[in-house]
Amino acid sequence: xxxxxxxxxxxxxxxxxxxxxxxxxxxxxxxxxxxxxxxxxxxxxxxxxxxxxxxxxxxxxxxxxxxxxxxxxxxxxxxxxxxxxxxxxxxxxxxxxxxxxxxxxxxxxxxxxxxxxxxxxxxxxxxxxxxxxxxxxxxxxxxxxxxxxxxxxxxxxxxxxxxxxxxxxxxxxxxxxxxxxxxxxxxxxxxxxxxxxxxxxxxxxxxxxxxxxxxxxxxxxxxxxxxxxxxxxxxxxxxxxxxxxxxxxxxxxxxxxxxxxxxxxxxxxxxxxxxxxxxxxxxxxxxxxxxxxxxxxxxxxxxxxxxx
Amino acid sequence: xxxxxxxxxxxxxxxxxxxxxxxxxxxxxxxxxxxxxxxxxxxxxxxxxxxxxxxxxxxxxxxxxxxxxxxxxxxxxxxxxxxxxxxxxxxxxxxxxxxxxxxxxxxxxxxxxxxxxxxxxxxxxxxxxxxxxxxxxxxxxxxxxxxxxxxxxxxxxxxxxxxxxxxxxxxxxxxxxxxxxxxxxxxxxxxxxxxxxxxxxxxxxxxxxxxxxxxxxxxxxxxxxxxxxxxxxxxxxxxxxxxxxxxxxxxxxxxxxxxxxxxxxxxxxxxxxxxxxxxxxxxxxxxxxxxx
Numbered sequence: 001x002x003x004x005x006x007x008x009x010x011x012x013x014x015x016x017x018x019x020x021x022x023x024x025x026x027x028x029x030x031x032x033x034x035x036x037x038x039x040x041x042x043x044x045x046x047x048x049x050x051x052x053x054x055x056x057x058x059x060x061x062x063x064x065x066x067x068x069x070x071x072x073x074x075x076x077x078x079x080x081x082x083x084x085x086x087x088x089x090x091x092x093x094x095x096x097x098x099x100x101x102x103x104x105x106x107x108x109x110x111x112x113x114x115x116x117x118x119x120x121x122x123x124x125x126x127x128x129x130x131x132x133x134x135x136x137x138x139x140x141x142x143x144x145x146x147x148x149x150x151x152x153x154x155x156x157x158x159x160x161x162x163x164x165x166x167x168x169x170x171x172x173x174x175x176x177x178x179x180x181x182x183x184x185x186x187x188x189x190x191x192x193x194x195x196x197x198x199x200x201x202x203x204x205x206x207x208x209x210x211x212x213x214x215x216x217x218x219x220x221x222x223x224x225x226x227x228x229x230x231x232x233x234x235x236x237x238x239x240x241x242x243x244x245x246x247x248x249x250x251x252x253x254x255x256x257x258x259x260x261x262x263x264x265x266x267x268x269x270x271x272x273x274x275x276x277x278x279x280x281x282x283x284x285x286x287x288x289x290x291x292x293x294x295x296x297x298x299x300x301x302x303x304x305x306x307x308x
Numbered sequence: 309x310x311x312x313x314x315x316x317x318x319x320x321x322x323x324x325x326x327x328x329x330x331x332x333x334x335x336x337x338x339x340x341x342x343x344x345x346x347x348x349x350x351x352x353x354x355x356x357x358x359x360x361x362x363x364x365x366x367x368x369x370x371x372x373x374x375x376x377x378x379x380x381x382x383x384x385x386x387x388x389x390x391x392x393x394x395x396x397x398x399x400x401x402x403x404x405x406x407x408x409x410x411x412x413x414x415x416x417x418x419x420x421x422x423x424x425x426x427x428x429x430x431x432x433x434x435x436x437x438x439x440x441x442x443x444x445x446x447x448x449x450x451x452x453x454x455x456x457x458x459x460x461x462x463x464x465x466x467x468x469x470x471x472x473x474x475x476x477x478x479x480x481x482x483x484x485x486x487x488x489x490x491x492x493x494x495x496x497x498x499x500x501x502x503x504x505x506x507x508x509x510x511x512x513x514x515x516x517x518x519x520x521x522x523x524x525x526x527x528x529x530x531x532x533x534x535x536x537x538x539x540x541x542x543x544x545x546x547x548x549x550x551x552x553x554x555x556x557x558x559x560x561x562x563x564x565x566x567x568x569x570x571x572x573x574x575x576x577x578x579x580x581x582x583x584x585x586x587x588x589x590x591x592x593x594x595x596x597x598x599x600x
Contacts, residue, residue, distance in 0.1 A: 009492065018494065025496050026411045032403030033412070036470065037424050039463045043435060046442040105338030113332055114339075122339060129346045131517075131582065133524025135553045136353070136575050139560045143568050144352050170345045177342070199317075201328035224430070231432025233527040234553075238560055258434050258527070265437070265531045271446070279531075283438045287431065294430035 047287055050280035057274050063281060069244035069255075071264075071275050079278060081285055083244035087161070087254040088289075091236055094165025094250075095172060095229040100222055102169075103176030107218075110177070111184035112206040123178070130174035138238035141167035146239060159241025159253035167239070168232050172225040179224065183217020184210050220301035227293035231286065233258040257286045353579070357572025365573055369539050370555065374566035377559070379574050381538045385454075385549035386523055386581070388542050392458025393465070393522050398515050400462065401469030402504075405511075408470075409477045410499055429467035436464045437531025445532050452533040455545045460528050465518040472514020476507040509596030516589040520582050526553035552578045 012018065055063070058079045066080015106126075110119055146163040150156050156163075187210050195205045211218065241253025242263050255263070261279045270276065368378020404425075412418040440460030450456035480503050488498040504511075529551055536558040542549045556578065559571035 022494050022496055026407070029403050029407035029411055032400055033407040033421060035400050035463075036404060036428055036466055037421060039439070039466070040424050040428055042443055043431065043439050046439055047435075050442065102338045102341055105335045106342055109332075109335035109339045113335060122343065125343055125346060129342065131520065131586070132346075132349070133526070133553060133578065133582070135524065135526045135556050135560070136349070136579070139556065139568075139571055139575060140349050140352065142560060143356070143572075144348070170342075173342050173345075201324050203328040203331045204324070206331075227430055231434065233432065233434045234557065237527075238557070258432065261434050261438070262527065262530050265441075265533065280438060283435050287435050290430060290432055291427070294427055298426070 043287070047280055047284040050277055051284045054274070054277035054281040057277070058281075067246040069260075071278055077274065079274075079281075080246075081257075081282070083246040084255060084257045084260055084282060085285070086246055087236075087240070087244060088230055088256040088258070088286075090161040090250060090254060091165045091168055091232070091240065091256055092226060092229040094162060095169035095232075096222070096226060098166050098169025099172045099176055099225055099229075103173045103221070103225070104180055104218060106173070106177040107180035107184060108206050108211070110181050112202055112210060126174040126177055129170075130178075132171075134171065134232060134234040135238075137167050137171050138164075138235040141235055141239035153251070156251045157241075157253060159239065159243075161240055161250040161254045164235045164239040165250075167235050168229050171232065171235065172228050175228060176221045176225045179221030180214070180218045183214035183221070186217070187213045216301050220297040223293050223297040223300060227290045227297070230293065231258060231290050233262060237262045257282050257289075261286075350579075353572050353575050356569055357574070357576045360569045360573035361576060366577070370537050370550075370558075374564065374570050377567070377570045379552070379555060379577055381541060382550050382552045382555035382574070383577065384541050385538070386551045388454045388545070388549055389458055389461065389551055390519060390523060392454055392545055393461045394515075394519055396458065397462040397465050397469055397518065397522075398511075401466055401515070401518075402473045402511060404466075404470045405473030405477055406499060406504075409474055410495070410503070425467045425470055429471075432527075433464055433525055434527040434531060436460055437528035439463070440528060440532045450546070452535065452548050453546045454542055454549050457529055457532055457534055457549075457551075458545070460532055461522045461525065464525065464528060465522050468518040468521065469515050472518070473507070473511045476510025476514065477503060479510065480506045509592050513589045513593045516585050516592070520585040520589075523551075523581060523585070524553055524578065526557050529554050530557070552581070 063079055063081055066078060067082045068078040068080045069083040070076075070078040106122075110122060114122065141164045145167055146156070146158060146160065149160075149163055150158075191209055191213065192205050195209050196202075200208070236256045237259045240256060240259060242255050242259060243253040244255040244260070245252075260282055264275055264279045364376075365378050366383065367380055368376060369381050370379075371377040404421075408418060408421065412421070437460065440456060440463075444450045444456035444459050445452060448456075450459075484502050484506060485498060488502045493501070534550060534554055535548060536550055536554055538548070538550045552574065556571050556574040559567045559574060
């Protein structure tokens with residue numbers, strides 16, 4: 001027996017289960033979507049709660065004003081965060097010196113000079129560079145860059161700030177290059193054509209038209225690169241050493257905030273010890289630094305965006 | 309009055325052309341430097357580690373003796389980890405993307421969730437490790453199991469998958485949707501039968517790229533307390549395990565030079581796994597690249 005289409009439609013309309021599904025699905029999906037919000041809340045709460053426990057044992061003023069980080073001392077352990085911040089800034093500074101000129105130059109080359117064929121080859125290769133795990137970069141810094149540097153400057157020690165700084169720089173080049181290139185490519189072609197028609201050279205177009213117009217995007221890419229460098233963990237854990245220092249020495253062992261967290265996690269700092277809670281205080285400081293950078297980058301790209 | 313002084317223009321022309329050439333060379337040189345870094349990196353690792361690669365390396369457990377050290381436990385552990393991360397992160401990521409693109413009303417809450425996702429993507433992976441240590445390892449008492457590490461990694465790559473899935477869903481043309489509604493389909497039917505099938509290549513490509521990031525991440529694993537030396541294979545998600553990057557980290561940080569060779573061999577295995585995953589992603593992208 002055949003049923004008519006109308007009957008089929010009527011039948012399916014009567015189905016209760018279908019109506020319930022249509023009502024339930026949005027709720028279920030909303031719950032799933034809230035996982036990402038819960039993750040953020042989880043991160044912030046975990047960091048704050050454990051950090052507060054840490055501050056019941058170590059005074060806040062010692063932490064933010066102290067310039068000695070000696071957590072493993074048997075008596076008189078000191079928790080002044082500055083040596084770890086200085087270590088982080090050393091790495092970040094070198095990384096930026098390496099990555100900004102190369103990254104932005106590559107972006108200008110790709111968006112202004114390169115032919116489509118060159119771009120089709122270079123961009124995927126940069127993507128590969130971005131996909132290399134950081135542990136591999138760390139191994140590269142320790143077993144290649146450091147020995148090469150040592151052969152030129154014998155005073156550089158096996159663990160130092162320069163080699164991991166350079167390699168962190170190499171790691172963030174693809175990020176700065178591709179985000180800057182995106183910003184430059186979104187500058188309308190008509191503006192470029194206008195300048196070229198007036199007799200400008202390609203360099204003049206790039207330097208006086210494209211770069212100023214894309215400046216907000218370029219700065220945002222650099223700030224995001226900074227944030228990446230601050231949070232980078234494995235390269236510094238492997239190649240920068242574990243000596244928190246409050247000085248201007250780049251040739252010897254240092255320690256960053258991230259490397260300290262790894263050092264404590266690797267050893268068995270018992271649950272509930274002051275050292276255990278200290279990794280949350282350091283993690284919270286790190287979180288504040290990177291969060292500030294990310295918000296700044298978002299602000300830069302919104303605030304100074306030129307609309308065409 | 310003359311607007312253009314021809315003599316001056318002619319006089320300066322050569323200089324401007326030279327500047328243009330010089331900078332073109334500089335920009336090209338910088339790009340070449342970045343590419344060169346990749347070539348040196350790959351060459352160094354292959355030349356260091358290739359000698360240690362053998363079938364024994366894949367089938368041996370870790371050892372105190374460099375020539376007997378193998379990567380079996382780490383390789384199997386990484387596969388177990390992916391078996392937890394892939395379903396968890398894809399389910400959460402695609403679900404969130406469907407909600408944001410299809411159900412959420414444009415308003416404060418949606419903007420907030422969206423902003424939250426992009427901020428989450430900028431949180432350092434070591435901080436995710438601290439979250440995993442507190443919530444999964446301690447509060448939910450999962451210990452240093454595959455499940456605890458897998459959940460931590462899933463949250464880490466969640467923002468990447470959500471954004472990729474959102475883009476894939478957004479690129480499904482409106483006519484397909486309207487056509488489905490016009491035939492009397494409900495919203496959920498339209499999503500399951502029309503939108504998701506059309507968006508799947510994009511979702512899969514993004515997910516595989518995100519998973520290949522998870523397989524190379526080390527810091528969160530160290531923080532949640534995953535051990536390195538393991539002489540057995542895990543039998544379930546509640547067992548402890550070790551993973552490729554953990555094993556490589558351990559070998560790299562040993563003082564004996566022989567272990568650097570072992571570490572390089574381990575890196576080759578990791579890079580081959582990554583290359584394999586990436587080629588699947590590229591294959592899917594090319595195979596299903598429909599343009600509407």
